[in-house]
Amino acid sequence: MLTDYTKYLRMTKFPHIWCSGCGHGIVLKALLRAIDRLELRKDNIVMVSGIGCSSRTPGYVDFNTLHTTHGRAIAFATGVKMAKPEMNVIVVTGDGDATAIGGNHLIHAARRNIDLTVVVFNNYIYGMTGGQGSPTTPRGMKASTLPFGNIEQPFDVCHLAAAAGAAYVARATAYQARLLDKFIERGIRRKGFALIEAMSPCPTSYGRKNRLGDGATMLRQLKETSVKITEAEKMTPEELVDKIVVGTFKDVDTPEYVEEYDRLIMAAAQRA
Amino acid sequence: MAERKAQMLSGNEACALAAVAAGCRFFAGYPITPSSEIGEVLSYLLPRNGGRFIQMEDEIASMGAIIGASLCGVKSLTATSGPGFSLKQENIGYAAMAEIPCVIVNVMRGGPSTGVPTQPAQADFQQARWGRHGDHPIIVIAPATVTGAYELTVRAFNLSEKYRTPVVLLLDEVVGHMREKVEITAPEDLEVVNREKPGMPPEEYLPYSHSGTDLNPMPAFGDGYRYHVTGLAHDETGFPTNNTREIDLQYRRLNRKLHRYRDDILQVRKMETDDARIGIVAYGSTARTARHTVKAARSEGIPVGLLQPVTVWPFPDEEIRDFGKQVSHLIVPEMSLGQFAREVERVAGCHAEIVRVNRVDGEPITPKEIITAVREVA
Numbered sequence: 001m002l003t004d005y006t007k008y009l010r011m012t013k014f015p016h017i018w019c020s021g022c023g024h025g026i027v028l029k030a031l032l033r034a035i036d037r038l039e040l041r042k043d044n045i046v047m048v049s050g051i052g053c054s055s056r057t058p059g060y061v062d063f064n065t066l067h068t069t070h071g072r073a074i075a076f077a078t079g080v081k082m083a084k085p086e087m088n089v090i091v092v093t094g095d096g097d098a099t100a101i102g103g104n105h106l107i108h109a110a111r112r113n114i115d116l117t118v119v120v121f122n123n124y125i126y127g128m129t130g131g132q133g134s135p136t137t138p139r140g141m142k143a144s145t146l147p148f149g150n151i152e153q154p155f156d157v158c159h160l161a162a163a164a165g166a167a168y169v170a171r172a173t174a175y176q177a178r179l180l181d182k183f184i185e186r187g188i189r190r191k192g193f194a195l196i197e198a199m200s201p202c203p204t205s206y207g208r209k210n211r212l213g214d215g216a217t218m219l220r221q222l223k224e225t226s227v228k229i230t231e232a233e234k235m236t237p238e239e240l241v242d243k244i245v246v247g248t249f250k251d252v253d254t255p256e257y258v259e260e261y262d263r264l265i266m267a268a269a270q271r272a
Numbered sequence: 273m274a275e276r277k278a279q280m281l282s283g284n285e286a287c288a289l290a291a292v293a294a295g296c297r298f299f300a301g302y303p304i305t306p307s308s309e310i311g312e313v314l315s316y317l318l319p320r321n322g323g324r325f326i327q328m329e330d331e332i333a334s335m336g337a338i339i340g341a342s343l344c345g346v347k348s349l350t351a352t353s354g355p356g357f358s359l360k361q362e363n364i365g366y367a368a369m370a371e372i373p374c375v376i377v378n379v380m381r382g383g384p385s386t387g388v389p390t391q392p393a394q395a396d397f398q399q400a401r402w403g404r405h406g407d408h409p410i411i412v413i414a415p416a417t418v419t420g421a422y423e424l425t426v427r428a429f430n431l432s433e434k435y436r437t438p439v440v441l442l443l444d445e446v447v448g449h450m451r452e453k454v455e456i457t458a459p460e461d462l463e464v465v466n467r468e469k470p471g472m473p474p475e476e477y478l479p480y481s482h483s484g485t486d487l488n489p490m491p492a493f494g495d496g497y498r499y500h501v502t503g504l505a506h507d508e509t510g511f512p513t514n515n516t517r518e519i520d521l522q523y524r525r526l527n528r529k530l531h532r533y534r535d536d537i538l539q540v541r542k543m544e545t546d547d548a549r550i551g552i553v554a555y556g557s558t559a560r561t562a563r564h565t566v567k568a569a570r571s572e573g574i575p576v577g578l579l580q581p582v583t584v585w586p587f588p589d590e591e592i593r594d595f596g597k598q599v600s601h602l603i604v605p606e607m608s609l610g611q612f613a614r615e616v617e618r619v620a621g622c623h624a625e626i627v628r629v630n631r632v633d634g635e636p637i638t639p640k641e642i643i644t645a646v647r648e649v650a
Binding site for chain 2: 042044046048058059062063068072079082083086087268
């Protein structure tokens with residue numbers, strides 16, 4: 001069935017700020033398909049973001065929307081969830097926002113396993129500020145602050161979140177849009193901290209600096225470099241260099257923070 | 273009036289109890305001396321009262337979390353001291369810009385940097401006002417006693433709810449850790465203000481209207497209003513704008529808002545000021561020392577009076593200027609090197625001679641130091 005996206009969009013706020021060829025619109029559509037299939041009430045959704053291209057998403061959607069400071073979306077979202085646990089709290093964030101300036105909040109929210117769904121739009125670059133390198137920029141690649149190529153090792157956002165204690169972790173690319181909405185749906189459904197990494201092309205900055213072609217070419221490249229997690233398990237680390245492992249990394253039933261707070265702490269305090 | 277209950281409390285404990293009495297149901301914080309007891313007490317009290325407490329991973333996260341909770345309609349508090357207060361500033365600015373009620377307790381210690389964690393100072397006076405970038409007002413109130421800490425915590429919540437603004441409760445380590453008898457007002461006699469919610473339908477609601485009272489009602493997330501909150505310059509609907517006129521209107525209203533209600537926000541306490549020829553201006557625990565000095569100087573026949581700003585920001589310009597016109601000297605004792613005296617000088621420096629009494633060695637100012645200054649000009 002076709003999704004009526006306009007039901008969830010603030011149509012008067014278009015055109016959006018994203019460049020042509022950017023993958024963020026594809027990720028947003030996947031997110032809206034997931035919300036639509038879950039039949040979530042718009043009044044019951046709080047969408048929280050930080051700063052950056054992907055963090056402009058909340059302005060375009062008809063939910064309770066909170067566009068916060070750089071890196072702090074998960075911290076604000078933690079307060080929202082603790083104040084009103086019945087809300088569906090969805091964080092949209094970029095690779096710089098989530099793993100550099102906001103890295104501490106990401107790992108601690110995952111450790112607590114608080115019921116947030118975090119969608120990381122990973123385009124390997126700080127797009128809004130002009131294409132500087134980020135913690136996910138692959139080795140050897142160029143950026144406006146990496147004119148001679150990147151010597152730092154990039155974060156694997158999924159492994160990071162899984163190791164920190166997230167209940168659900170998955171990755172897909174903007175090319176696999178249908179897979180992406182399935183993962184986001186599953187992430188929202190999963191009680192606890194869910195992180196979905198959505199690989200998204202940035203032809204304007206990352207693509208241009210590294211001569212990767214236009215948006216469509218970069219999307220095809222995402223497809224070609226993708227490897228299913230089941231196949232990746234049989235491959236050597238050398239074979240996996242420059243590959244994007246796609247699939248579900250973690251999906252476990254583990255105590256959620258606010259539920260545990262109410263069940264153990266609030267109950268004990270009221271008995272005391 | 274119900275009977276007031278007497279308790280032995282520290283300023284930090286009084287602050288935590290008062291927060292619950294004022295309706296606070298969420299606290300997010302990070303341990304830091306000398307404010308940690310506020311979080312400790314609330315980790316016990318909040319869940320007993322249907323609220324929630326969280327120790328966040330850092331100061332910045334704590335500030336973000338209380339803003340998020342406040343947007344859900346829950347009165348929220350964080351507490352910190354100098355270094356943590358510095359870290360929180362960006363998000364305090366967010367709360368000012370997006371007009372989100374919240375209360376930040378800053379128990380002042382010596383600084384900059386790690387400074388003197390366990391001893392008092394009053395050196396965050398200017399940081400409290402100007403710690404953020406950009407033009408915006410903020411309310412800062414400073415108790416001098418443990419009873420004051422209780423009463424002003426309630427007042428901090430009331431002001432933040434009424435004016436949709438972050439409010440800083442500026443304690444110093446003396447007030448935070450001093451233990452004394454407090455007469456606690458019975459809950460039924462306490463004035464508690466809750467933010468106004470919109471009465472109009474969602475399609476007519478403007479979260480940042482420029483017209484009317486400059487104050488706008490605020491729904492909670494989940495109430496059906498589905499509005500947008502951002503730290504970007506925004507128009508009346510709350511969405512980002514690059515329109516110069518809208519940006520100008522927004523900043524001017526934000527800066528006008530507290531000025532317009534100055535009379536309600538400002539509180540000063542006066543002691544023996546009517547016939548005073550020499551004035552003392554002091555706030556926080558230093559004002560308590562100054563009260564003692566006034567009594568002692570009066571017993572020597574010196575006509576001294578004290579003006580104590582309780583609301584320290586917005587600064588009580590007119591009240592201190594008028595006091596300056598009436599006296600020959602204004603003695604300004606403070607536990608910093610002139611952050612407070614700078615403001616007194618600004619408003620009254622052309623009417624009275626400003627005499628600074630400063631201490632930055634981690635010890636409170638003694639009555640002897642102030643009375644020595646009084647005798648020198650008497």
